[in-house]
Amino acid sequence: MxxxxxxxxxxxxxxxxxxxxxxxxxLSLSVQDKLQIAKLLDRxxxxxxxxxxxxxxxxxxxxxxxxxxxxxxxxxxxxxxxxxxxxxxxxxxxxxxxxxxxxxxxxxxxxxxxxxxxxxxxxxxxxxxxxxxxxxxxxxxxxxxxxxxxxxxxxxxxxxxxxxxxxxxxxxxxxxxxxxxxxxxxxxxxxxxxxxxxxxxxxxxxxxxxxxxxxxxxxxxxxxxxxxxxxxxxxxxxxxxxxxxxxxxxxxxxxxxxxxxxxxxxxxxxxPEEKLQHLTEISRSISEVVNLAPDDHAPFVGLSAFAHKGGIHVSAVQKNPLTYEHIAPEQVGNCRRVVVSEQSGLSNILSKIAGFGFVLDKSDPQVRSILERLKTLELEGYQFEAAEASFELMVRELLGQRSHPFEMLSFNISTTTRSDWSSKDWDPTGGEADVQSLAAVKIVVQGQTRVTAAEGNGPVAALDGALRKALLEFYPQIEQIHLSDYKVRILNGQAGTSAKTRVLVEFSDGHHRWTTVGVSTNIIEASCRALVEGLEYSLLPPSSPLPIDYRSSATATRVS
CATH class of the missing domain: 3.20.20.70 (Aldolase class I)
Incomplete structure (x- = not known):
């Protein structure tokens, strides 16, 4: 050539x-990593x-x-x-x-x-x-x-x-x-x-x-x-x-x-113009190969590069994207996103839920209900702009369209250590392998009750393992899902050990990422909520090519 x-x-x-x-x-690349990246760059x-x-x-x-x-x-x-x-x-x-x-x-x-x-x-x-x-x-x-x-x-x-x-x-x-x-x-x-x-x-x-x-x-x-x-x-x-x-x-x-x-x-x-449209995809694919989280705020290819949060911004972009976008996101293979938070207006909600396949009129009381529920939960410590999967599940719940592929009835977690923490010779850098957590869960899946248990090096890992063990029998695709990030935020530190905790869990199937949120005064309960919602979200059916219209009645009808 x-x-x-x-x-x-x-x-x-x-x-x-x-x-x-x-x-x-x-950053460390194996030979296989390098081969994979070379092929992506070639493509x-x-x-x-x-x-x-x-x-x-x-x-x-x-x-x-x-x-x-x-x-x-x-x-x-x-x-x-x-x-x-x-x-x-x-x-x-x-x-x-x-x-x-x-x-x-x-x-x-x-x-x-x-x-x-x-x-x-x-x-x-x-x-x-x-x-x-x-x-x-x-x-x-x-x-x-x-x-x-x-x-x-x-x-x-x-x-x-x-x-x-x-x-x-x-x-x-x-x-x-x-x-x-x-x-x-x-x-x-x-x-x-x-x-x-x-x-x-x-x-x-x-x-x-x-x-x-x-x-x-x-x-x-x-x-x-x-x-x-x-x-x-x-x-x-x-x-x-x-x-x-x-x-x-x-x-x-x-x-x-x-x-x-x-x-x-x-x-x-x-x-070539058609190659440029793969730029975002290649950027994120290489992030996966090198095992580094993509920079959400990167220009052009970042998740937030064409995200709109303020209600005035969203309303303007819906009329003409040029008002707040320097290029069309599709030119680099990215997409426009509307972010929802306590600062959102009705325009944010309407635009966001349209992406889930729901079409509502601005005057529909259900739109106001979604907005009020969003602001109430954010007051309690939830953060939906960082956890859009949880927001979609909340919307589906309020619209009567949440499928609930499984139901968590109860869980129990115990942690055991074989190290003598009181010993002056205890080495905190070497004791990790001596701490194990055991989680037992009781869930209902497709009308059947399952009780499973699993061990992990921490309570969240053990809980994740126990849930997967119960779900794999019914949903084998769960095996492709992995936790790619786990973040904890103490919301009211002045309360000490009784403080409310927000947990964000990011999931990936190797192609897509989604994040869920849980809030509780108990960090394990907050983690469990985020974990359960993340696995539930992975089981949602593919989006319908036709949006669902809720404007005429409480019963969903397709828009042709």
């Missing part, structure tokens, strides 16, 4: 989630996917070998490495042999641009650093590899010693690089600096063999996306970044923000 950048409005995307993104603290239409540094660890070696057995459909897989080490030839450097063994057509090589890094980091001379760049790129070219050159710490380098920084780029260009990528590795630059320095490099284009430029920015100043946009407007034609902005320290430029800004706001072509 030939990836061309000669069209003035074409911007080439280069994803480094599998290498730079994996350097985020708390999105990303032209370049950086897979890692072959030879740096066994995992990356195995990943590149497996990718040869399962090649991408349209993207170029890229291996990443540094220039050769000081004092040895490129052909003798085992690091470069591992790169060749990976078998990719493209290799991204990073080299030192900043004289400070050369003399203090590498401990070598400025001349040797130039030789390292030249010989590495020449050697890879002689082995049939096409090279993208990442100029590490470029903007810091240019500010401190512009002549030497430019000399490193000229060396890379003369040695056969196809792209020259300017890297803001420390993430300390601001957009106006990026634009000015990029323009200065472009003014030297004749010395750089008119090679196209790329940009690689980090988010340490909170400006990674803005910096990349500034560089594109200044003339670069490749943008490097990661999905969801994953990366070391504060992360890399977030492609989920960069792509729609470039394509929808600035008029550049990055992805």
């Amino acid at each position: 030939e990836i061309k950048s000669d069209h003035p409005t074409r911007v080439i995307l280069y994803d480094t989630t599998l290498r730079d993104g994996a350097q985020r603290e708390g 999105l239409g990303i032209p370049f996917i950086e897979g890692g540094w072959p030879g740096a660890n066994p995992k990356d070696v195995q990943f590149f070998w497996q990718m040869r057995e399962e090649p991408l459909t349209q993207a170029e897989l890229v291996a990443f490495c540094s220039t050769r080490r000081p004092g040895r030839t490129a052909a003798e450097d085992p690091m470069l042999q591992a790169i060749l063994a990976a078998g990719t057509r493209y290799v991204t090589v990073f080299g030192k641009s900043w004289d400070l890094h050369v003399t203090q980091g590498l401990g070598t001379s400025l001349e040797e650093n130039l030789a390292m760049i030249r010989e590495t790129l020449t050697y890879l070219g002689s082995q049939g590899r096409r090279v993208i050159y990442d100029a590490e710490h470029w903007f810091d380098a240019y500010r401190h010693n512009p002549d030497y920084a430019l000399q490193t780029l000229v060396t890379a260009a003369e040695a056969g690089a196809e792209w020259l990528v300017l890297c803001d590795t420390n993430g300390g630059s601001l957009p106006h600096e990026i634009a000015q320095i990029t323009a200065a490099v472009l003014a030297e284009s004749h010395h750089l063999r008119h090679l196209p430029l790329g940009i690689h920015t980090h988010n340490d100043s909170g400006t990674a996306v803005a910096n990349a946009l500034a560089a594109v407007q200044a003339g670069v034609r490749m943008v490097q970044g990661t999905i969801n902005g994953y990366g070391e320290r504060c992360g890399n430029a977030d492609l989920c923000s960069l792509i729609p800004n470039l394509q929808l706001k600035l008029g550049y072509t990055c992805l």
Whole structure:
């Protein structure tokens, strides 16, 4: 595949989630994870996917070998490495042999641009650093590899010693690089600096063999996306970044923000329009793979990106979405959401329940009943904007449409410890395995009573296990559901141990997420309520394609 950048409005995307993104603290990818992410990026239409540094660890070696057995459909897989080490030839450097063994057509090589890094980091001379760049790129070219050159710490380098920084780029260009990528590795630059320095490099284009430029920015100043946009407007034609902005320290430029800004706001072509509509899906799928909760407030792809809470906002959006939305959410595969809370008005309620398939008139007393019930429960400590599944169940209850697939009759939980907590030798960091909870539940399912018990490392885990054991016989799909988050909030701390507690439990089936809420002065009871509602919500039948009209009578009728 030939990836061309000669069209003035074409911007080439280069994803480094599998290498730079994996350097985020708390993120660890298995080989299978990397394979899955690579396929998702390929499906999105990303032209370049950086897979890692072959030879740096066994995992990356195995990943590149497996990718040869399962090649991408349209993207170029890229291996990443540094220039050769000081004092040895490129052909003798085992690091470069591992790169060749990976078998990719493209290799991204990073080299030192900043004289400070050369003399203090590498401990070598400025001349040797130039030789390292030249010989590495020449050697890879002689082995049939096409090279993208990442100029590490470029903007810091240019500010401190512009002549030497430019000399490193000229060396890379003369040695056969196809792209020259300017890297803001420390993430300390601001957009106006990026634009000015990029323009200065472009003014030297004749010395750089008119090679196209790329940009690689980090988010340490909170400006990674803005910096990349500034560089594109200044003339670069490749943008490097990661999905969801994953990366070391504060992360890399977030492609989920960069792509729609470039394509929808600035008029550049990055992805086919039909691919752009999968951006939200890919963002959330990769969040699932890396086992990190999606950022609900992320621009464009976040759950709250097109959420409306204030009654005036909701009323205006219903008349014309442009009043409070900068783009149509469908353009990036997201959707409009109306949030309900104690601040809601009737417009919020009508819009929200329409999404559940219920159509009511504003004058219908049931709408007022739902709003009043919402505000009463929020006064008691419930929070429905964070627990929309519980809100839907409440609406169904008030409208007589809650199916109750099972009923919890009672539960009993006991916790046993085998550690001597009074001992001065007791180690609180090592006692977790000595505490076990046992939960017994009595429920009615489809007219049959079941009593089951299960153990867990905590009372909620034990309760969850006991419920599942009873329900799996009737609803095998429960096995796909797992708890993905559990949050506790003390609502009136001045009451001490008698305080009211709010519990939010988030569930996932691997494709969708939903949250339920429970409130009680007993944390176990609050947890149980949220847990029961979360499992009940997972058993709701698929939404009817036709809304239900409650305007004419208490009996539901379909609207044709």
